[in-house]
Amino acid sequence: MTTEIPEIVIGRLPVYLRELTRLAEEEGKINTSSHELGKRLGISSAQIRKDLSHFGEFGKQGTGYHINYLLEQLRDILHLTREWDVAVVGAGFLGHALAHYKGFSHRGFRIACVFDSDPNKIGEIMDGLTVQSITELESTIKEKNIKVAILVIPASVAQDMTDRLVDAGVTAVLSYAPINLSVPDYVKVSYSDPVIQLQQMAYYLR
Amino acid sequence: MTTEIPEIVIGRLPVYLRELTRLAEEEGKINTSSHELGKRLGISSAQIRKDLSHFGEFGKQGTGYHINYLLEQLRDILHLTREWDVAVVGAGFLGHALAHYKGFSHRGFRIACVFDSDPNKIGEIMDGLTVQSITELESTIKEKNIKVAILVIPASVAQDMTDRLVDAGVTAVLSYAPINLSVPDYVKVSYSDPVIQLQQMAYYLR
DNA sequence: TTAGAATCGTGAAATGTTACACAATTATAT
DNA sequence: ATATAATTGTGTAACATTTCACGATTCTAA
Numbered sequence: 001m002t003t004e005i006p007e008i009v010i011g012r013l014p015v016y017l018r019e020l021t022r023l024a025e026e027e028g029k030i031n032t033s034s035h036e037l038g039k040r041l042g043i044s045s046a047q048i049r050k051d052l053s054h055f056g057e058f059g060k061q062g063t064g065y066h067i068n069y070l071l072e073q074l075r076d077i078l079h080l081t082r083e084w085d086v087a088v089v090g091a092g093f094l095g096h097a098l099a100h101y102k103g104f105s106h107r108g109f110r111i112a113c114v115f116d117s118d119p120n121k122i123g124e125i126m127d128g129l130t131v132q133s134i135t136e137l138e139s140t141i142k143e144k145n146i147k148v149a150i151l152v153i154p155a156s157v158a159q160d161m162t163d164r165l166v167d168a169g170v171t172a173v174l175s176y177a178p179i180n181l182s183v184p185d186y187v188k189v190s191y192s193d194p195v196i197q198l199q200q201m202a203y204y205l206r
Numbered sequence: 207m208t209t210e211i212p213e214i215v216i217g218r219l220p221v222y223l224r225e226l227t228r229l230a231e232e233e234g235k236i237n238t239s240s241h242e243l244g245k246r247l248g249i250s251s252a253q254i255r256k257d258l259s260h261f262g263e264f265g266k267q268g269t270g271y272h273i274n275y276l277l278e279q280l281r282d283i284l285h286l287t288r289e290w291d292v293a294v295v296g297a298g299f300l301g302h303a304l305a306h307y308k309g310f311s312h313r314g315f316r317i318a319c320v321f322d323s324d325p326n327k328i329g330e331i332m333d334g335l336t337v338q339s340i341t342e343l344e345s346t347i348k349e350k351n352i353k354v355a356i357l358v359i360p361a362s363v364a365q366d367m368t369d370r371l372v373d374a375g376v377t378a379v380l381s382y383a384p385i386n387l388s389v390p391d392y393v394k395v396s397y398s399d400p401v402i403q404l405q406q407m408a409y410y411l412r
Numbered sequence: 413t414t415a416g417a418a419t420c421g422t423g424a425a426a427t428g429t430t431a432c433a434c435a436a437t438t439a440t441a442t
Numbered sequence: 443a444t445a446t447a448a449t450t451g452t453g454t455a456a457c458a459t460t461t462c463a464c465g466a467t468t469c470t471a472a
Contacts, residue, residue, distance in 0.1 A: 010406055
């Protein structure tokens with residue numbers, strides 16, 4: 001049970017977390033089963049049980065899972081029992097959208113700072129946050145001990161900024177820049193390029 | 207060779223396309239190899255060759271690939287030799303960001319219309335486009351024969367809007383709403399929830 | 413003209429992931 | 443008290459994906 005957990009399994013846990021939260025908060029359910037959860041997510045019940053079995057035994061035969069207990073366990077596994085400060089790099093339209101998004105705080109993250117290199121944007125107030133100069137990137141990230149960054153800048157400067165973030169101590173980067181980033185092994189990068197996703201679907205369009 | 211191509215293979219083609227475009231446009235290269243491409247993407251050369259072999263033989267032994275020819279072939283495979291009109295549903299911050307994003311047009315897509323239900327937003331000009339009332343969704347999509355939609359609305363209305371889009375003829379949906387969507391088999395959905403991605407990475411944070 | 417290096421495409425092996433199916437347990441109803 | 447239905451966790455089988463490794467081809471340089 002202390003073997004390396006497959007990344008594909010880790011990738012599904014947040015989805016379970018999100019759906020379980022919905023079951024509890026929106027529908028007031030107390031218990032659920034791997035069948036019910038799987039049906040709602042389009043995933044087989046066996047897969048859900050197998051995924052969870054990597055971490056322990058959270059259910060009860062005949063009864064299923066107590067939602068709040070399972071939620072607690074999943075948050076614990078994913079290190080979401082604390083709130084992670086996040087640095088947003090880039091104050092363009094997408095940076096704005098992220099800074100105003102209300103969905104972070106209840107799910108384990110908090111936008112702690114926003115950086116931009118454009119003098120016209122520096123000092124601008126974005127939903128309670130002041131846009132800082134990119135020159136303050138290293139000092140602020142070190143001072144606040146920030147580990148997570150979101151990159152919303154053009155591809156041309158994305159690798160440079162990533163290097164600076166990593167040097168400053170960031171170990172998780174969510175990048176919206178349309179470019180592959182090089183990072184050391186201990187740093188995780190997750191990509192979000194809407195065009196890549198649309199192009200994948202285009203294959204299936206007639 | 208006419209067996210079903212694995213979806214995971216299709217998923218990598220746009221990434222190859224993007225990197226090859228960069229090699230050609232940014233670095234002025236004419237030829238490349240599976241090794242070079244793989245190194246830049248963090249993918250094994252064998253995987254790239256195997257992926258491409260599903261569709262034909264595009265390289266030359268000893269020489270590698272002619273970039274422009276391979277680009278052409280990939281665009282053809284992914285149905286990107288034409289431009290697809292896209293409907294954006296939701297004119298919030300994220301809808302704005304997408305409507306202003308310059309990265310669609312050269313990669314096969316064009317934002318053709320934006321919808322919102324808020325009377326204060328309807329009529330607003332967004333980068334040349336006028337925000338339309340959500341009541342015009344069906345008629346506009348049918349009229350323009352739109353097959354692709356981007357969902358940037360709250361989870362609470364996402365399933366409803368998806369149903370309406372699918373009824374109107376949309377068969378590819380890129381959803382930013384933090385909820386799992388139900389669609390018929392012939393419809394593709396791709397998800398983008400920044401929090402899900404951050405939560406996945408949080409597992410690896412100490 | 414020949415040797416050597418680079419590279420592709422691909423069958424087979426290795427590895428990884430998902431689905432099946434069942435013993436064990438729990439709850440419910442009679 | 444017992445039968446029935448629901449459900450978990452898991453070993454094993456089935457299936458999917460990746461990697462290996464090699465014959466064939468091409469280019470370059472001596």
